[in-house]
Amino acid sequence: EHMLKIYPQWGSGRVYFAWACMYTISPGIMGGDMKKAEEYFKKAFDLGPHMSVFYVSRARYYHTKLNDRKAFSGDLHHALAIDPRKADSLEYPWASWYHIKAAQMLKDSDKYFK
Numbered sequence: 576e577h578m579l580k581i582y583p584q585w586g587s588g589r590v591y592f593a594w595a596c597m598y599t600i601s602p603g604i605m606g607g608d609m610k611k612a613e614e615y616f617k618k619a620f621d622l623g624p625h626m627s628v629f630y631v632s633r634a635r636y637y638h639t640k641l642n643d644r645k646a647f648s649g650d651l652h653h654a655l656a657i658d659p660r661k662a663d664s665l666e667y668p669w670a671s672w673y674h675i676k677a678a679q680m681l682k683d684s685d686k687y688f689k
Contacts, residue, residue: 586620587663591615594628612637615678625663627673630654634680639687647684651677 578590590651595615601607616637619629634650654677662670 583618584622586623587665588619588629589626589664591622592617592626592632595619596632596636598609599640600661603636609641623663623665624686625657625661625667627654627657627659627662627670627677628665631673631677631680632658634677635687642688644684647687648681651681678680 578585580595583590592615595612595618598606598612598615612618616629616633619626623629630650630653634647634654638644638650639648654673657670657674659667659670659674662673665673
Protein backbone atom coordinates (compact mmCIF):
# COMPACT_ATOMS: atom_id res chain seq x y z
CA GLU A 576 0.00 0.00 0.00
CA HIS A 577 2.87 2.35 0.78
CA MET A 578 4.42 1.77 -2.66
CA LEU A 579 1.10 2.63 -4.29
CA LYS A 580 1.23 5.94 -2.46
CA ILE A 581 4.84 6.87 -3.14
CA TYR A 582 5.79 5.27 -6.47
CA PRO A 583 3.12 3.11 -8.15
CA GLN A 584 5.02 3.19 -11.48
CA TRP A 585 8.05 1.43 -10.01
CA GLY A 586 9.46 -1.46 -12.01
CA SER A 587 7.25 -0.96 -15.06
CA GLY A 588 4.10 -1.80 -13.10
CA ARG A 589 5.43 -4.41 -10.68
CA VAL A 590 3.55 -2.84 -7.75
CA TYR A 591 0.21 -3.26 -9.52
CA PHE A 592 1.31 -6.70 -10.71
CA ALA A 593 1.97 -7.82 -7.12
CA TRP A 594 -1.51 -6.69 -6.08
CA ALA A 595 -3.07 -8.42 -9.10
CA CYS A 596 -1.41 -11.70 -8.18
CA MET A 597 -2.42 -11.35 -4.53
CA TYR A 598 -6.06 -10.76 -5.47
CA THR A 599 -5.96 -13.70 -7.89
CA ILE A 600 -4.25 -16.28 -5.71
CA SER A 601 -5.89 -15.50 -2.37
CA PRO A 602 -9.21 -17.14 -1.57
CA GLY A 603 -12.17 -14.77 -1.24
CA ILE A 604 -12.28 -15.15 2.53
CA MET A 605 -8.69 -13.83 2.67
CA GLY A 606 -9.18 -10.89 0.31
CA GLY A 607 -9.12 -12.59 -3.06
CA ASP A 608 -11.13 -10.70 -5.65
CA MET A 609 -11.00 -11.51 -9.37
CA LYS A 610 -12.51 -8.14 -10.38
CA LYS A 611 -9.80 -6.29 -8.46
CA ALA A 612 -7.20 -8.64 -9.93
CA GLU A 613 -8.37 -7.75 -13.43
CA GLU A 614 -8.20 -4.03 -12.58
CA TYR A 615 -4.67 -4.30 -11.21
CA PHE A 616 -3.45 -6.45 -14.11
CA LYS A 617 -4.71 -3.74 -16.48
CA LYS A 618 -2.77 -1.08 -14.57
CA ALA A 619 0.36 -3.26 -14.59
CA PHE A 620 0.12 -3.84 -18.35
CA ASP A 621 -0.40 -0.12 -18.95
CA LEU A 622 2.97 0.54 -17.30
CA GLY A 623 4.81 -2.55 -18.52
CA PRO A 624 3.38 -3.79 -21.83
CA HIS A 625 6.61 -5.70 -22.54
CA MET A 626 6.93 -7.46 -19.18
CA SER A 627 6.77 -11.13 -20.12
CA VAL A 628 6.44 -12.08 -16.45
CA PHE A 629 3.06 -10.31 -16.35
CA TYR A 630 1.67 -12.36 -19.24
CA VAL A 631 3.06 -15.69 -18.03
CA SER A 632 1.81 -15.14 -14.48
CA ARG A 633 -1.62 -13.93 -15.55
CA ALA A 634 -1.95 -17.03 -17.73
CA ARG A 635 -0.80 -19.32 -14.93
CA TYR A 636 -2.95 -17.96 -12.13
CA TYR A 637 -5.74 -15.72 -13.41
CA HIS A 638 -6.79 -17.50 -16.60
CA THR A 639 -6.50 -20.97 -15.11
CA LYS A 640 -8.66 -19.91 -12.17
CA LEU A 641 -11.28 -18.66 -14.65
CA ASN A 642 -10.81 -21.81 -16.76
CA ASP A 643 -10.16 -19.63 -19.83
CA ARG A 644 -7.93 -21.65 -22.17
CA LYS A 645 -8.16 -19.11 -25.00
CA ALA A 646 -6.92 -16.22 -22.83
CA PHE A 647 -4.28 -18.53 -21.29
CA SER A 648 -2.93 -19.34 -24.74
CA GLY A 649 -3.17 -15.72 -25.88
CA ASP A 650 -1.11 -14.43 -22.95
CA LEU A 651 1.55 -17.09 -23.45
CA HIS A 652 1.81 -16.36 -27.16
CA HIS A 653 2.11 -12.67 -26.32
CA ALA A 654 4.93 -13.44 -23.85
CA LEU A 655 6.72 -15.44 -26.54
CA ALA A 656 6.48 -12.49 -28.94
CA ILE A 657 8.41 -10.25 -26.54
CA ASP A 658 12.12 -10.13 -27.24
CA PRO A 659 13.80 -10.93 -23.88
CA ARG A 660 16.30 -8.14 -24.57
CA LYS A 661 13.44 -5.62 -24.72
CA ALA A 662 11.29 -6.74 -21.79
CA ASP A 663 10.85 -3.31 -20.19
CA SER A 664 12.60 -3.28 -16.82
CA LEU A 665 12.79 -7.08 -16.52
CA GLU A 666 16.43 -8.14 -16.61
CA TYR A 667 17.48 -10.28 -19.57
CA PRO A 668 18.10 -13.55 -17.67
CA TRP A 669 14.65 -13.38 -16.08
CA ALA A 670 12.97 -12.36 -19.33
CA SER A 671 14.65 -15.34 -21.04
CA TRP A 672 13.43 -17.68 -18.30
CA TYR A 673 9.84 -16.45 -18.71
CA HIS A 674 10.15 -16.90 -22.47
CA ILE A 675 11.09 -20.54 -21.94
CA LYS A 676 8.38 -20.95 -19.28
CA ALA A 677 5.72 -19.63 -21.68
CA ALA A 678 6.72 -22.21 -24.30
CA GLN A 679 6.64 -25.01 -21.71
CA MET A 680 3.23 -23.94 -20.43
CA LEU A 681 1.79 -23.90 -23.95
CA LYS A 682 3.17 -27.37 -24.60
CA ASP A 683 1.75 -28.70 -21.32
CA SER A 684 -1.44 -26.61 -21.19
CA ASP A 685 -3.66 -29.60 -20.34
CA LYS A 686 -2.01 -29.93 -16.93
CA TYR A 687 -3.21 -26.42 -16.02
CA PHE A 688 -6.84 -27.23 -16.86
CA LYS A 689 -8.02 -30.33 -15.02
